[in-house]
Amino acid sequence: MGKEKKVAPDTNAALIIIDMQKAIYEPYWSEFGPRNNLEAEASLAQMVQKWRESGRRVIFIRHDSTDLNSAYRAGTDTHAFIENLLPKEEDVIISKNTNSSFIGSSLISKLSENGISQLFFAGVKTNNSVEATVRMSGNLGFQSYLLEDCCFTFAMKDFSGQIWSAEDVHNITLANLNDEYCRIIGSEQVDL
Amino acid sequence: MGKEKKVAPDTNAALIIIDMQKAIYEPYWSEFGPRNNLEAEASLAQMVQKWRESGRRVIFIRHDSTDLNSAYRAGTDTHAFIENLLPKEEDVIISKNTNSSFIGSSLISKLSENGISQLFFAGVKTNNSVEATVRMSGNLGFQSYLLEDCCFTFAMKDFSGQIWSAEDVHNITLANLNDEYCRIIGSEQVDL
Numbered sequence: 001m002g003k004e005k006k007v008a009p010d011t012n013a014a015l016i017i018i019d020m021q022k023a024i025y026e027p028y029w030s031e032f033g034p035r036n037n038l039e040a041e042a043s044l045a046q047m048v049q050k051w052r053e054s055g056r057r058v059i060f061i062r063h064d065s066t067d068l069n070s071a072y073r074a075g076t077d078t079h080a081f082i083e084n085l086l087p088k089e090e091d092v093i094i095s096k097n098t099n100s101s102f103i104g105s106s107l108i109s110k111l112s113e114n115g116i117s118q119l120f121f122a123g124v125k126t127n128n129s130v131e132a133t134v135r136m137s138g139n140l141g142f143q144s145y146l147l148e149d150c151c152f153t154f155a156m157k158d159f160s161g162q163i164w165s166a167e168d169v170h171n172i173t174l175a176n177l178n179d180e181y182c183r184i185i186g187s188e189q190v191d192l
Numbered sequence: 193m194g195k196e197k198k199v200a201p202d203t204n205a206a207l208i209i210i211d212m213q214k215a216i217y218e219p220y221w222s223e224f225g226p227r228n229n230l231e232a233e234a235s236l237a238q239m240v241q242k243w244r245e246s247g248r249r250v251i252f253i254r255h256d257s258t259d260l261n262s263a264y265r266a267g268t269d270t271h272a273f274i275e276n277l278l279p280k281e282e283d284v285i286i287s288k289n290t291n292s293s294f295i296g297s298s299l300i301s302k303l304s305e306n307g308i309s310q311l312f313f314a315g316v317k318t319n320n321s322v323e324a325t326v327r328m329s330g331n332l333g334f335q336s337y338l339l340e341d342c343c344f345t346f347a348m349k350d351f352s353g354q355i356w357s358a359e360d361v362h363n364i365t366l367a368n369l370n371d372e373y374c375r376i377i378g379s380e381q382v383d384l
Contacts, residue, residue, distance in 0.1 A: 098331040099372065127368055132331065135324045139290040148351075159340075159366035159376065160359075167352075172364055174351035176319055180291065184351065 006191040007145065007183075010118045014111065015051045017044065018101060018123030018130050019063045020085050023071035023078040029125075033155025036166035044122050044150040045084045047187045054192045057116070058091045061101045063129065099132040102140065111142070118143040120190070121182070122150035127173040138181030147187045148174055198383040199337065199375075202310045206303065207243045209236065210293060210315030210322050211255045212277050215263035215270040221317075225347025228358035236314050236342040237276045239379045246384045249308070250283045253293045255321065291324040294332065303334070310335040312382070313374070314342035319365040330373030339379045340366055 020041075029035070051058055060081065065072035072079060087093055096105040111117075119142045123130050130151050137144040148170075156169045164172075178184040212233075221227070243250055252273065257264035264271060279285055288297040303309075311334045315322050322343050329336040340362075348361045356364075370376040 099327065100331045103328070103331040128372065131368070132327045132373075135291065135327065136295070139292045139295040139324065156364070156367055158360070158363040159370065160363045162360075162363065164364065168350075168354075169364065171350040171352045171354065172348070172356065172361065175348055176323070178351065180320065181324075 005189060007185055007189050008191045009056065009120060011056070012114070012116055013118040013120060014057045014059050014116045015048065015120045015122070016059045016061060016101065016133075017048070017085065018061045018121065018133055019072070020044070020060075020082055020123050021063065021072060021078065022080050022082055023063075024082075024124050026071040026078060028071075029154045032157050032163050033165060035152045035154050036170050037149060037152040040150050040152045041082065041084060043187050044147070047122070047147065047150060047190065048085065050190075050192045052088065052090070056192075057114070058087070059107075059110070060087045060091060060093045061105075061107070061123070061133075062093055062095050064095045064097050066097055099129045100136050101129065101133040102136045108140075120145045120147060122147045124152060126151045126153040126170045127156070128153075131173050131177065134177055135181045144182035146174070146177060146182050146184050147190070148184050149186045197381060199377055199381050200383040201248065201312060203248070204306070204308055205310040205312060206249045206251050206308045207240065207312045207314070208251045208253060208293065208325075209240070209277065210253045210313065210325055211264070212236070212252075212274055212315050213255065213264060213270065214272050214274055215255075215268075216274075216316050218263040218270060220263075221346045224349050224355050225357060227344045227346050228362050229341060229344040232342050232344045233274065233276060235379050236339070239314070239339065239342060239382065240277065242382075242384045244280065244282070248384075249306070250279070251299070251302070252279045252283055252285045253297075253299070253315070253325075254285055254287050256287045256289050258289055291321045292328050293321070293325040294328045300332075312337045312339060314339045316344060318343045318345040318362045319348070320345075323365050323369065326369055327373045330369075336374035338366070338369060338374050338376050339382070340376050341378045
């Protein structure tokens with residue numbers, strides 16, 4: 001992971017926080033076992049504060065599900081952003097209703113309007129909306145970083161019926177992404 | 193997997209074959225262990241023949257890498273399509289140079305021109321170009337199917353240094369994709 005190596009974000013880099021809404025605390029996500037990275041919210045809250053203080057842009061991606069059974073459905077209590085990660089006046093909120101933050105949303109036009117080409121990602125779940133978004137980000141040519149300690153996921157049952165721990169699922173996503181779609185780093189490597 | 197349930201493709205459905213070029217037989221892919229689904233090429237060749245006979249469209253996605261170290265680099269011997277899966281006159285060939293077949297290629301315009309909204313995917317590697325493409329396909333609103341026995345991948349070292357077998361990596365990709373981005377089926381379920 002090269003934890004020792006610092007990364008200095010461009011002055012125009014954006015921090016993109018994906019789907020960090022109360023919905024992610026609903027028990028159904030843990031059907032096959034608990035989440036990983038219990039410190040993710042605290043690490044991300046610290047990152048957000050430093051990022052804002054540096055004058056850089058924070059973008060909140062908000063999942064507005066149209067699925068009646070989803071805790072992410074707009075209009076429900078669990079659709080709200082989680083308490084210690086609330087957008088401020090100066091932040092940008094972008095709505096999506098599919099996994100990738102780049103599809104059916106205003107993200108690309110917002111980045112383009114503001115000349116932003118370097119993106120730092122965090123949020124949930126590592127292997128779903130985060131992975132779908134980061135794969136597209138790299139393929140679209142954005143210089144992409146994933147803050148792996150500011151993401152988390154849950155245990156999963158695979159297609160053969162085998163259960164994988166959240167840590168395993170998380171690590172396989174990171175391996176799929178690293179140096180192919182983005183560079184994986186820890187939040188402590190970000191030099192603001 | 194619901195292997196018993198047959199799926200009848202729309203008359204206008206396309207079979208999309210991703211990156212099945214000789215490059216995939218280069219030894220470097222097996223650095224961490226062998227591939228899975230040894231019958232994938234044979235199953236896919238059979239599928240392609242039946243698909244063509246039914247009058248439906250076959251689309252070959254060809255990876256034209258610009259990376260000097262890639263066996264997929266255009267102009268090399270290994271850039272060629274593999275012997276038993278060669279395009280015919282009536283097939284479509286679409287070039288790409290990133291992981292997702294939808295980015296920087298003419299795939300979307302080709303599908304749109306021909307009013308194609310239902311896609312059946314096969315190819316390599318399950319957890320890289322196939323997964324990146326199928327995630328986007330579902331998110332873009334195409335009715336998407338993945339023929340899991342007509343795909344394969346290789347063993348992988350994850351981010352913690354642990355080695356996963358090709359079968360495990362394959363199964364975790366299928367679990368990420370199924371019912372979220374596409375429906376996973378076996379080629380024997382396709383009712384042509």
